[in-house]
Amino acid sequence: MKYLWDTNTAIYYLQQQFPISAEQFMDAIIAESTPCISAITEIELLCWKAPTERDAEVLKNFIDSIFVIELEQPIKLRTADIRKQHKIKLPDAIIAATAIVYNLTLITRNIKDFQNVNDLKYVNPWNR
Numbered sequence: 001m002k003y004l005w006d007t008n009t010a011i012y013y014l015q016q017q018f019p020i021s022a023e024q025f026m027d028a029i030i031a032e033s034t035p036c037i038s039a040i041t042e043i044e045l046l047c048w049k050a051p052t053e054r055d056a057e058v059l060k061n062f063i064d065s066i067f068v069i070e071l072e073q074p075i076k077l078r079t080a081d082i083r084k085q086h087k088i089k090l091p092d093a094i095i096a097a098t099a100i101v102y103n104l105t106l107i108t109r110n111i112k113d114f115q116n117v118n119d120l121k122y123v124n125p126w127n128r
Contacts, residue, residue, distance in 0.1 A: 001034070001067065001102070002029075002032070002104060003029055003107050003123075004036050004037065004038060004069070004095070004098060004104040004106050005035055005037050006041065006106055006108035006110065007040075009026075009109065010041060010062070012109070013026055014059060014062055015055075019126060025125045026107075029107070034065070035066040036069065036104065037067075038075075039068060039071045039098075040095055040098075045059060045062075045063060072101075074101045075097045076097075078097035079096075079097040082097055082117055086116050088113065088116075092113050092114065093117075096117045096120050099120055099121070100119050100120055105121040105122060106122040107123055107124075107125060108123075108124065109125070
């Protein structure tokens, strides 16, 4: 695993809303390894109201086929450190901490939410 998908990345992927260059970038990542998300992203995806039954089925199949990193103690401790240092929402801090603890690059469109977090590597597929 090299990448951790942010919630927005998973949703854009599932809805096939990437521009061509971002889609090619994501296809290359998927060819290389199984998608990986944090437990927070899993929860956020499960809360997502799919427009159709087919969308709900696609979401379920996606979650069943990927690797989910659970909320383990090192992630909790790093999340607390991030929240003490930065004004960042708790879900975003957990996602950032997950990427840092597992030495993964976060794939997100919301760079501004994460840009001040120390030691976090991130990439925006729309800028590929």
